[in-house]
Amino acid sequence: MIENILVVDDEQTITDLIEIYLKNENYNVTKLYSGQDALAYIEHEKVDLAILDIMLPDMNGFTVCQRIRENHHFPVIMLTAKDEETDKITGLTLGADDYMTKPFRPLEMVARVKAQLRRYKKYQPMSKPDEGIISYSGLVMNVNTHECWLNEATLSLTPTEFSILRMLCENKGKVVSSEQLFHSIWGNEYYNKNNNTITVHIRHLREKMNDSVEHPKWIRTIWGVGYKIEK
Template structure:
């Protein structure tokens, strides 16, 4: 089965370079330099991942990300020419799964793409139903469909958010360090990425109407990590 990847960057040289490297990995790539054509592709093609440049004229990458998250849960990697932490936090808060700063090494981007696809595929695999469902305190997670319900209300989570909630729920009663959580979810070594984990936890709490001060589910153990109690 072919993997369909969307690439949007108004810098033609960068977009074409990304396309070449992804096609070398046998991915099917839809490359666009403007938002209008890309938005049409999002609505008409079955996509497995998107790579979005933030600084796109007329319609920026954040707006496109919002459009994607209205309907779709496939992974999104943001490209930014800025080092500013606020851009990264904004992207993660809106539902991005990863980000990479320009200039970047193409092989690093390919590695990030593979990691996201691997995780997305993993949580879509069909396994035994009883091993695929976690049900406690009004929270139901179905790993095979990636559906989540809280008190019978469906929650719309990104693949990364689902992965975090699934891992913490699978380890209820245990304190999971930020390092362990990052390695389990992102599949990479932990390189001072506490902000990345923190932003995703905050976004999860918002969607679950939970509170950091008086949490019902995800509790922060300061200086250690996070836990969901039994």
């Protein structure tokens, strides 16, 4: 099945460049230039991944991302015009799965798109095909539908948050490093020790699960090593 990629940016040169490289990889590409058009499109058409610029003419990309996450779970990659740490953290906190800073290398953009789609549609770490449910101390995860419940209440997770929590649960009792999480989920090589993507996703997971760093009920930080869920 050919994946459908939505590209939202008011700079046509950017959308045209992204389209060329993604079509070369046999993806379907739809280009839109405003947040309102993107939100209307998403409600009526199938989208497998969105590439979303922060600076749009009618609303900012953060608002669009937040609206997407109200009803949809496909991966979102945000484009930032500056290498602003605040923008990156805000985007990840509101539900984005990854970010790229303009100007970006087109081949790296393609690699990140592939990694997100692979994780979202095909990533099945360390579980057998018939193991569709993960259940642990009040936490229930349906890996086939990407639904999650905590103490019988629905836990609304982004695809990346779901994958991180799933991997920690499947390795409960073991420490999983940020690098292991990064490579297992994204499946590429652009990780470095200064990359705080995993940290932000872990923090957001804790907020949704009413967990804390000081007195963790779920995700425990092993300083200098990684994270684990106790057995």
